[in-house]
Amino acid sequence: MIGMARERRLAEIFVEVADSLVEDFDVIDLLHRLSARCLELLDVSAAGILLADAQGELQIIAASDEHARLLELFALQHDQGPCVECYRSGAARANIDLTGAEATDGWPRFAARARETGYVMTHAIPLRLRNRVVGALNLFQTTPRRLGDGDIALAQALADVATIAILQQRTLEQSHVENSQLENALTSRILVEQVKGVLAERWNTSVDEAFAVFRSYARARHLRLSELAARIIEGDFDTAAIPAPAPAPTPAPSEDPRG
Structure with a gap:
């Protein structure tokens, strides 16, 4: 099975x-x-x-x-x-x-x-x-x-x-098409990495968690990661619109057995 x-x-x-x-x-x-x-x-x-x-x-x-x-x-x-x-x-x-x-x-x-x-x-x-x-x-x-x-x-x-x-x-034989695809992907990756760092610092969370929230927001609204990242870097998008991840719960203090 x-x-x-x-x-x-x-x-x-x-x-x-x-x-x-x-x-x-x-x-x-x-x-x-x-x-x-x-x-x-x-x-x-x-x-x-x-x-x-x-x-x-x-x-x-x-x-x-x-x-x-x-x-x-x-x-x-x-x-x-x-x-x-x-x-x-x-x-x-x-x-x-x-x-x-x-x-x-x-x-x-x-x-x-x-x-x-x-x-x-x-x-x-x-x-x-x-x-x-x-x-x-x-x-x-x-x-x-x-x-x-x-x-x-x-x-x-x-x-x-x-x-x-x-x-x-x-037509994979057209090398200029291939290079364009690769360059666009690599440029997009740089923008996304920058935004991951910005959001992690702003939310005081890990880079992985910041990226997960950013990606979830983009996918839910059918936005390309690279385009949303570019808007954030250029200041055309207010990151306050992206719900910040919930903070990790703080452990409750243990009770003093002496009352």
Whole structure:
């Protein structure tokens, strides 16, 4: 029954993605949803998606949480890690033990930072279409459970869907169209990251919670994340219109048994 439920959920997710591939879909929101779906379907702890810009430089565009985003940013800043290698080679790297020699010798800084974050295993899946690689999907685990061949194939299928979403144009040979799609997505990602920080500081909450509220508000009103973020940054939208997240409840003081 568990397998059948997973297959039904997988079918629903691919229909969800297909429904998103309209002329003016929100790339940032779609890739964040795909990151979340990886956690749901593959039972991993975190996921992130990297894209290459027009110059071939990798940029982080989506992550399931702030810890994963910062780790991916660290990898890019130090130009090392399975995600960077996966993009350059176009080959998947699965079940990498972050405590083993492969990681500690090959990517010592990345492996150390990943372990500090709490991850013990990682996987890097290329975002590719035929022989074209545009980025990488990265999965992280806090437990040493290995992913089987079926799980890796599913991760690659999700990565392929993300690639098709990015390169949605039918005439993929037109490189200027591809570059335009990537540049627009990367520019949108920067605006969204800025707004996440602004709202987190304004509401005195975590970046992840601020983004969840911002995204929920935008989706409920059929607004693109990038457009709403641009309006906020430009001062054309009053963030007071977005309901602030409820503060965490304060524990009640314990009663003094002495009365």
